[in-house]
Amino acid sequence: MAHLEDPFPVPDPTLPFWRTQLHELDDHRSTEQLPTYCDVLIIGAGYSGVATAYHLLNNNPSPPSVVILEARQACSGATGRNGGHVKPDLYFNILNYSRKYGAENAAEFARFEAANVLAVKDLVEKENINCDYHLTRAVDVYLDEKHAKQTEDSYKELLTLGTANLSDVQFTSGKDAESLSGVKGAKACFSFTAAHVWPYKLVMRLLSLVVKKGVNLQTTTPVTSVSETPNSDGTWTVNTPRGSIKARKVLFASNGYTAGIATQFAHKIVPVRGICSRIVTPEGKESPFLPYTYSIRYGPSLYDYLIPRSDGSIVVGGAKGDFWHEKKWWYGVTDDSKMIEPAKNYFDGLMQRTFKGWEDTGAYTDRVWTGIMGWSSDFMPYVGEVPNKPGQLILAGFSGHGMPLICLASKGIAEMLKGERFEDTNIPKLFKPSVERLMSEKNEILDSLAKPAPPSKL
Ligand SMILES: Cc1cc2nc3c(=O)[nH]c(=O)nc-3n(C[C@H](O)[C@H](O)[C@H](O)COP(=O)(O)OP(=O)(O)OC[C@H]3O[C@@H](n4cnc5c(N)ncnc54)[C@H](O)[C@@H]3O)c2cc1C
Structure with missing residues (x-):
């Protein structure tokens, strides 16, 4: 152990x-x-x-x-x-869960996640909570051709199984994926209802x-x-x-x-350290408006997730590609007073390299922090x-x-x-x-x- x-x-x-x-x-x-x-x-x-x-x-x-x-x-x-991302899992792990736990349990899981997005909205409205809650769509963007194909196949299998409710999930592939998401080199994307919030x-x-x-x-x-x-x-x-x-x-x-x-x-329940950042555009410069929240999937286990905020800033987490290979940076770690050293500069230039139209914005990383999650085995x-x-x-x-x-x-x-x-x-x-x-x-x-x-x- x-x-x-x-x-x-x-x-x-x-x-x-x-x-x-x-x-x-x-x-x-x-x-x-x-x-x-x-x-x-x-x-x-x-x-x-x-x-x-x-x-x-x-x-x-x-x-x-x-x-x-x-x-x-x-x-x-x-x-x-x-990351302030209230993003339900409606399709991504659901086929795996169906195989492991049975289709009905997997569908119950997905239903519960979807219901939470709207339950937070109800709570915010009922208690008049000023927390920048914003109901939108999440766009999961696939940059790796093989991963995009595998996920498309899983999605189609889920559709055939018919147990999970996929009516809110829209799949887009080919050239349309790039224009719909605004992400350079997108091979496919899925969109569905999600939210973001100031937690x-x-x-x-x-x-x-x-x-x-x-x-x-x-x-x-x-x-x-x-x-x-x-x-x-x-x-x-x-x-x-x-x-x-x-x-x-x-x-x-x-x-x-x-x-x-x-x-x-x-x-x-294992402490797992993660890293997050805030990216801002310099005064006097403009960045294209991002209408959705995003997950940028570089491969099966590599992804960043980001939310656009109404002040024009972007909160982004992930960066696994820079540190996941060495467990000492994240597995069993409870110290969030320190950076994840190999990843601390990861977010610099992320918007420019990822999104169309951001190349000349001068967007820069304003702040980076770490935090401790509880991952269950x-x-x-x-x-x-x-x-x-x-x-x-x-x-x-x-x-x-x-x-x-x-x-x-x-x-x-x-x-x-x-x-x-x-x-x-x-x-x-x-x-x-x-x-x-x-x-x-x-x-x-x-x-x-x-x-x-x-x-x-x-
Ligand atoms: C960097 C990062 C990015 C993330 N991004 C997202 C995201 O975008 N979307 C998403 O869905 N989830 C995200 N998560 C996960 C999400 O934040 C957590 O699942 C959620 O906040 C858990 O809430 P909690 O109240 O259970 O835990 P916490 O918010 O951690 O609260 C637990 C509290 O218990 C206190 N505590 C612990 N031990 C003791 C003790 N012995 N005595 C007294 N107090 C104690 C801690 O100090 C802490 O305040 C992210 C997590 C991290 C770290």
């Missing part, structure tokens, strides 16, 4: 664009001392933890007492450092709503351990350097760091009760792809925290944490390195 770094958030992460305008709750502590007891204790103030608190209190006439413990500042983990603003608005309703938020309060067994009254003891809290229910919303405090997830998130730990639940392991999953997954977890069974929620069956998943020796992240066509997210 590969060595995993110290699985706790480091205190001095790189500064992502999204965190250049901080919310007043960023380093908030609701009370000077930690409470000694709560009904629900949430570990992690990212999208998962905060959206769960929101759903738990929303339209709840007898709300539980809730404490959120966050190791660093609110929304300073992956959510505050990602920090989305989460911080939800956080302000729940703090107003009485949620006790404690930032810079890392959880160091959770008791191995429940106390005699059925509560769990959650320990921090500032004291302990007894909680009736505990939710691990701790993403890539989960194994540090729930060791059964070691090698099941079977690429499915863990959403539900932790096996053999009554009262402990988990919402983590989104494998670099949480934005089209967390809105509805957190709703389902909130229902479970209120007492619903997993089976009575809308969470896809594949996401259920099971003893079999935890016992499996398989690590598809590492297996995928040896294969020509590993699953690729975003």
